[in-house]
Each structure stands twice: as structure tokens, then as C-alpha cells.
Amino acid sequence: MKHIIWSTGHELILKDIVKAENCDLFDSKGNKYIDLESGVWCTSLGHSNPRINSVFFSQIKKIIHTGFNYCSPIIEKAALKVLEIANLPNGKCEFLCSGSEAVEYCVRLAKTLMKDKKLLAFTDGYFGAYGEASKRGDTHWINYNWHKCSCNNRDIGCIAECEEFSKIPFDQIGVFVFEPGSSSGLVKFPSKKLIDSISTKIKDNNGLLVMNEITTGVGRTGKWFGFQHYDLSPDMIAIGKGIGNGYPVSLAVVSEKVSDLLKNQAFLYAQSHQNDPLGASVVKEVIDTIIDENLIDRCSVLGEKLKSDLNKIKENNSLIKEIRGRGLMIAVEFKKEARYIHAELLKRGFVVAKRSGHEVIRIDPALTVKQMDIDLFLKVFAEIVEEASE
Numbered sequence: 481m482k483h484i485i486w487s488t489g490h491e492l493i494l495k496d497i498v499k500a501e502n503c504d505l506f507d508s509k510g511n512k513y514i515d516l517e518s519g520v521w522c523t524s525l526g527h528s529n530p531r532i533n534s535v536f537f538s539q540i541k542k543i544i545h546t547g548f549n550y551c552s553p554i555i556e557k558a559a560l561k562v563l564e565i566a567n568l569p570n571g572k573c574e575f576l577c578s579g580s581e582a583v584e585y586c587v588r589l590a591k592t593l594m595k596d597k598k599l600l601a602f603t604d605g606y607f608g609a610y611g612e613a614s615k616r617g618d619t620h621w622i623n624y625n626w627h628k629c630s631c632n633n634r635d636i637g638c639i640a641e642c643e644e645f646s647k648i649p650f651d652q653i654g655v656f657v658f659e660p661g662s663s664s665g666l667v668k669f670p671s672k673k674l675i676d677s678i679s680t681k682i683k684d685n686n687g688l689l690v691m692n693e694i695t696t697g698v699g700r701t702g703k704w705f706g707f708q709h710y711d712l713s714p715d716m717i718a719i720g721k722g723i724g725n726g727y728p729v730s731l732a733v734v735s736e737k738v739s740d741l742l743k744n745q746a747f748l749y750a751q752s753h754q755n756d757p758l759g760a761s762v763v764k765e766v767i768d769t770i771i772d773e774n775l776i777d778r779c780s781v782l783g784e785k786l787k788s789d790l791n792k793i794k795e796n797n798s799l800i801k802e803i804r805g806r807g808l809m810i811a812v813e814f815k816k817e818a819r820y821i822h823a824e825l826l827k828r829g830f831v832v833a834k835r836s837g838h839e840v841i842r843i844d845p846a847l848t849v850k851q852m853d854i855d856l857f858l859k860v861f862a863e864i865v866e867e868a869s870e
């Protein structure tokens with residue numbers, strides 16, 4: 481690893497992975513690890529998924545890349561699939577390369593359409609590694625800390641329009657960019673009342689709702705998209721990670737309203753890999769596989785059972801502070817010792833995510849994870865947590 485840059489904050493956990501199948505990772509000595517992290521939420525259908533691999537190989541033989549002046553029929557077919565699951569039948573898609581790019585694209589498009597209106601986001605949303613969406617720093621942005629809503633502070637539950645909420649200058653805001661539930665990997669869910677109130681105000685002002693579904697999309701939360709746990713009709717959706725099952729493809733999806741607005745509005749955006757056929761073929765097969773194998777319902781059922789089993793462990797252990805989750809996007813927050821628990825799980829063959837700077841580990845396995853692997857994990861997890869609290 482002498483010639484690889486390792487970014488600050490990234491820990492080198494396993495340096496010798498040579499093969500993987502579904503949730504099994506193997507090193508060169510044949511040691512096996514069970515991957516319950518899905519490579520930062522990406523391998524939604526497991527590593528080396530046979531259906532995805534097969535489409536990948538057959539598309540490679542046809543055409544990988546075109547460039548932004550050309551199109552290929554697979555792109556239109558994949559776009560139709562995406563619009564179907566997003567319930568935006570007359571919308572449009574642009575295929576891109578990463579989650580960060582998809583969010584940035586949506587934000588730039590929203591800014592272009594809403595001209596001098598401001599964008600509202602939550603302080604704990606994560607919008608990617610680069611671009612202005614990642615910074616949300618200039619005067620165009622209003623970052624609202626929903627954890628500090630005055631009704632939350634008074635422990636009365638969300639009343640949707642508390643004093644703090646009433647300070648949001650909705651008359652200046654034209655866009656709400658919402659990451660529905662990942663909350664920078666901490667898996668925290670703003671209340672339905674709060675989201676309904678914000679979306680109503682945005683829609684009343686004829687503004688745009690932009691969903692960042694990079695982590696919460698593609699079935700991860702037990703529905704196709706995280707926004708479907710709320711009453712929202714998005715104008716734009718950024719999709720990434722799981723839609724490529726590990727291949728770097730992402731999408732910006734827009735509603736009919738936005739595509740109509742684009743008829744009279746120039747929007748400049750150019751990079752070398754817009755609407756590549758290889759990525760589009762993977763996207764289509766990921767969606768078809770999820771539908772054919774009923775993986776969204778499976779995710780919901782497995783996730784509920786996993787949460788309930790984790791809560792049983794919590795009942796007998798005061799080290800665990802909270803279990804949060806939707807579908808197979810689960811966070812376990814500890815009072816302390818998360819680092820130790822994370823390291824011990826790895827020693828005993830389980831890969832989960834540790835959220836740096838927080839006492840939180842995250843469990844986000846592929847939607848194809850075997851129940852047997854979850855059961856093995858729960859047994860070892862309970863033992864480690866018990867040891868850690870002694």
C-alpha cells in the first residue's frame with residue numbers, strides 16, 4: 481500500500497481483499513469476513529451478483545462509453561425503469577458517475593431554475609465530497625438544525641411549526657434539499673410533521689423539492705426511496721451508490737414540471753461520462769433484480785427483525801444507548817466503546833461501519849444478505865457487547 485493515498489479520516493481496515501461473493505469477503509489467505517457495510521452502502525445486491533455481472537459482461541462487448549453528443553437505446557430503457565420506480569412517468573434522467581455528482585447536478589439545476597431564491601437544507605445532511613452542495617457555505621444557503629427545534633427541546637414532540645421553525649425565512653427560499661434519514665450516516669429521522677410543513681411552504685411558494693437519495697434510495701430503507709416514508713412529491717431526485725451495485729453510476733432525475741421548465745432555460749453541464757451505456761445497463765438490471773426477487777419487501781422484513789433482535793440485546797445491556805433504523809439501514813449508538821466493539825467485530829470476521837467521531841456503528845448489509853449471516857452476527861455482537869460492559 482506504499483503507493484496509495486489514504487485520505488485523512490479513512491482507516492485501512494482490510495488491506496488484502498481479493499474476492500467477494502454476496503456478503504462474503506475473502507483475503508488472499510482464504511480468510512472470510514461477512515460484509516454488513518456493503519462497501520459504503522454501494523453493493524446493494526451483494527458482491528459479484530450473477531445477474532449484474534452477466535449484464536456487465538454482455539454490455540462491455542457492445543459499447544461502454546459514448547460521450548455527451550451520442551445516445552444508445554439502453555440509456556432510454558434504463559431511464560424509463562428509473563422514472564417508473566420514482567413515480568415520475570413524464571420526467572427525465574441524466575446518468576452520472578457518483579453520488580456527489582448527482583447531488584451537485586440537482587443543486588446547480590435547482591439554483592439555475594430558481595434564480596435568486598435560497599436553498600434550505602438541514603445542518604446534519606451530507607451532500608457529497610465536492611462542489612457547492614458539499615459546502616453549503618455561501619449566502620444562498622439556509623442551514624436549519626432540526627435537532628434544535630424549540631418543540632424538541634421542550635420534549636413535547638414535533639409540533640411542526642415551533643418558534644425556531646418560524647424563524648426560517650420561507651419567503652426567500654425556493655428549494656429544499658432533503659436527505660431523508662441518513663443524516664450524515666447517523667440514521668436520524670426528522671418527523672413527518674416537520675417535513676410536511678416545510679414541503680407545504682416550499683410548494684406554496686412554487687419552489688422545488690430536491691431529494692438526496694444517495695444512501696436512502698434503491699430499497700435500502702424498505703421502500704424504493706427514503707422520501708416515500710413522507711408525503712412528498714419531489715421535483716428532483718439524486719440517486720447513487722446502490723443503483724450501481726458497486727459500479728460508479730448515479731443519476732439526476734427530474735419531474736415533468738422541471739423538464740418543462742428546462743425547455744425555456746439553458747442549463748450548462750459537461751463532463752466526459754454523461755449517459756454512458758455501461759452504467760445505464762447496470763442501473764436497469766439492478767432495478768429488474770430488485771423487482772424480480774422482491775427485495776424491497778425482504779429488506780423491510782429483515783430490517784424489522786434485525787432491529788427487534790438488537791433491541792433484545794439492548795434490554796440486557798446498558799452500554800447500548802439507542803437502536804435506530806429503517807429497512808436495512810441501522811445504527812447502533814453506544815454510551816461508549818463503539819471503537820472497541822467495531823474492532824472486535826472485525827477480528828471475529830464481521831465488517832460493519834464505524835461513524836468516526838461518534839459512538840455509533842452502522843449495519844447496512846446488501847438486500848440479499850442471508851438471514852444465517854445476520855444470526856451469526858447477532859450472536860457475536862451480543863458476546864462482544866457483554867464483554868465490553870464488564
Ligand SMILES: Cc1ncc(COP(=O)(O)O)c(C=O)c1O
Binds near residue numbers: 580664721
Ligand atoms: C447522503 C449522501 N449524499 C451524497 C454522498 C456522496 O456520494 P458519493 O460518495 O458516491 O460521491 C454520500 C456518500 O456517502 C451520502 O451519504
